[in-house]
Amino acid sequence: MQSLQEKASEWSGVAAGDAFAIDDGNVFQVLGGSTQPFVDLSTNFYNRVYEDEEEWFRQIFAGSKKEDAIRNQYEFLVQRMGGPQLFSQRRGHPALIARHRPFPTQNQNDEFFQAHCILPCCWE
Structure with a gap:
C-alpha cells in the first residue's frame, strides 16, 4: 500500500526529495523577512478563488x-518558507494531507486550480 507521501508525489509529479528542497534555503529571509509578500500572494489567490465564475469550483470553498483561508495560507507559507512558526502556533501541525482530505481532489480540479488561480496570481 502506498504512503500518503508517495501518493502526493505520484499525483503531483514531484518527487518527494524535490518537494522538500525548499528546506535547503530560507525564502522568507530572501523576501526581506516580512509576512507581507505572503499576505499579498494569499489575498490575491483567494480573491480569485472566491470570485471565480465556475460555481462548482467556488462550492469547494x-x-x-x-479571511480565514487567507490567514491559514499565508501563515503556512511564512512558516514553510523559513519564517516564524505562525501556523503551527495557532493551528498545530500543518498535516496538509489530513486538512485537505475533506475537499474533492481530482485531476480536473487540480488543473483548474493551477491554471486559473495559482499561476496567474503569482505574476500580478
Whole structure:
C-alpha cells in the first residue's frame, strides 16, 4: 500500500526529495523577512478563488470564510518558507494531507486550480 507521501508525489509529479528542497534555503529571509509578500500572494489567490465564475469550483470553498483561508495560507507559507512558526502556533501541525482530505481532489480540479488561480496570481 502506498504512503500518503508517495501518493502526493505520484499525483503531483514531484518527487518527494524535490518537494522538500525548499528546506535547503530560507525564502522568507530572501523576501526581506516580512509576512507581507505572503499576505499579498494569499489575498490575491483567494480573491480569485472566491470570485471565480465556475460555481462548482467556488462550492469547494463555500464552508470556509475567505479571511480565514487567507490567514491559514499565508501563515503556512511564512512558516514553510523559513519564517516564524505562525501556523503551527495557532493551528498545530500543518498535516496538509489530513486538512485537505475533506475537499474533492481530482485531476480536473487540480488543473483548474493551477491554471486559473495559482499561476496567474503569482505574476500580478
